[in-house]
Amino acid sequence: MKIGVYVCHCGVNISNTVDVQKVISEVSALPTVAVCRDYQYMCSDPGQEMIAKDIRELGLDRVVVAACSPRMHEPTFRGAVEAAGMNPYCFEMANIREQCSWVHEDKEQATRKAADLVKSSVARAALLEPLNSTEVPVTHAALVIGGGIAGIQTALDIANSGYPVYLVEKDPSIGGHMAQFDKTFPTLDCAACILTPKMVDVARHPNIELLTYSEVESIEGSVGNFHVRIRKKPRYVNVSLCTGCGSCATACRLVGRIPSEFDMGLGKRGAIYVPFPQAVPLRYTIDPEKCLMLKHGKCGTSPKCVDACDRDAIDFSMTEEILEVDVGAIVVATGYKEFDPTIKREYKYGTFKNVMTGLELERIFAPSGPTGGKALINGKVPKKIVFVSCVGSRDKRIGNPYCSRVCCMYIAKQAHLLKEKIPDADITVMYTDMRAFGKGYEEFYERVQKEGIKYRRGNAAEVYEEDGVLHVRAEDTLMGEPYELEADLVVLGTGLEPSDAADAIGHMLHLSRSADKFFLEAHPKLRPVDTVIDGVFLAGAAQGPKDIPDTVAQASGAASHVVNLLSKDVILAEPIVAEVNTDVCAGCRICEILCPYDAHAFDEERNVMTINKAICKGCGSCAAACPSGAIAMNHFRDSQIVAQILEVI
């Protein structure tokens, strides 16, 4: 065995606290070590070349680099040794920076520890086995889950690169929350004007198969080869016959009787409906929970919608369909839901009709909304308006310590729009801290203040009613004094929470959540659109609260990662996976329960466990739990770990 050991100074990051020469002299004495060198920056070109030269000239079997965390540079050095003809899994890294020089002060002790760490890596390296990656073919198609602005942008970008996309949206139309807005901050573009063309593009794109009113049932497989079952819910309207004329909706016996979800319950629809006039696809849907025909099998003497439709598009016998598709990559763009402020009892949401949420007010502004865009609250023009920020955000008590990132700005937008419609309105914003971090945001905030909107720091403590008038109690934390305002409209700046429909998707894909319960990205800075599951990417508010510009940027980022993957014919599967020795396996199936990725499949015939290498992430849970010792973790075999431990104890 010939092992080459390379100790890095990391500039002075390591050498300030660790006596590199001393480490070298100790390690050189080990019988398996053929050469031991040091260098200022091992990761640099000359550093890597030094290793390559030794591999070629000295015929090294294993290489150990003592430097920073393997998370940082293991891929770098694996690549370097591979280029010099060595199997990349014969490389081992000792972390003497994060785990030594950065956390210790005493040079003598740190040097001793560094030497131990390197020796322990040498012991492990001697037992490493060469591993070979297997090639996996890639299906050249993508699945995008969620048809908000994030899903729309991702689907368009992938489709424009020439790959087929299945875009699945659970609601009858794509558009997501953005479709509910009238104007968007900070530029006040009309949301429909910028969103509708994209929605239409999606519907028309030859590479996009749009599956609205559909949900993902199950996902199997792994990167490059996912098998997806999609459930198309019955619309009870034949979409190829329906022209979207709307005669049925006006005819429906229940027209104007059912609260519209799209209008946040403020407007009413019938049992057959489109959520909004610009819906894509512009095809009607029957609400099976409400439709008299579907619920009771009878609607007067004959269903009015059927009578009204001259295309015979209505079909009560429709049932759900299951569609099975194969894709190579998946983008999760399931968005958010608005925080439900009923649990913040002090604001009396649900008790008083003129306490409303941000999203509800968005519908008031919308020309197609319940008031036709007029600033009317319960039929009256409000004159005294109070906005309360951070409702459901930055609130540890209700378990949402995070900032929702859009409320400060949508409050500014809404205050501006109200002032525009009601010039003599007295508008106060009670805020916690003003966060106007985006491009053009600070400028917009300034503009709104100049328009006469009052900003008072310190949030509302309570909303109560006296003699039919609402009062908001608050403390001005700049002046240090409590005060009260009368209001005929209180708008709660409700925050963002992950969408409920995202839960099932998260389970199917084994995605992790961050503390805020949004989906967790693979790295907060360097890999914000990847997940730890290869081939699964995140876009938009599913990953965390975001405004539209950030959502669109991330959506395009996710699309580029998908395209990057789909442009390959084969990918290499990581060989650090668990393997079952079927001669030893006793069939207890404990491992199966513990695997977070469902990589295990029990072979009933032979009564033993098998592991799907393509799904296994090499977490090691099963190998640690198997009482029989039947599971070996490649690259982290018991013998390798024990050798490493024995060297330091």
Added chain:
Amino acid sequence: MEQELKAHLKKLMASGDVAGIIALKSERGMAKPYLFADASELECLCLTPKYPMASVARLLLDEDGAARFAIVCRGCDERALRELAKRHQVDLDRLVIVGIPCDEEMARECACPEPFPSVVAVGTKLEQWEAEDIGAAYRAMELDEKLAFWKHQLEKCNKCYGCRNACPMCFCKDCELENALWVKHGRLPPEFPIYHMIRAFHLAGKCIACGECQRACPSDIPLMVLNTLLREDMEELFGYVSGTGADAENPLYTKEEMQ
């Protein structure tokens, strides 16, 4: 009780419900586990000594693909079968459990937590049974005394594997106790405390307190003290008592939902 049981088993056999009965047979003054396939053989059936019947059932079910058997079970045997079933080692649907209670003397000897199965087919179960607390003396020790206690006890180990061989819960084909990576070959006594620590770890949530290991140990190591403490920990930390019904999931083999 023996006569009563024989009558009960004869009826069961006549019903044709089972292919045979797993119980103890007395032969030349000794007892051995046996599959009674014929009613005439039942005359030789005996009840003592105590024997880990669950292991017998496990091996037998493995041999024969589909047949159903009756098995004469004490409280501990039933507990063992339940834990084995949770680990897919026996199929309870293929077993008819004929429960018998232990008498007071037997129960005391084992310090059995529950000296009777869930359903007693013949005989009467002990009313008001309280097992001796065999962990009490140990718990009262200081930390260094505890260490000294185990050092002294485990020093006696001959590495005969008797405890493992007798244990109804040990079913692996390859045993980690024989893996030289953990337990060095050719070393007596085995390095402190790895041998017994591996057993303890493997028995957490599994040991059903039958006492077979301690009875098998030629060096009288009080293994049940260790096992009792383990069982207590499982109950205190996770609310799990091993040997309870199939719907109680072993907390050590469940994953926390990934949040």
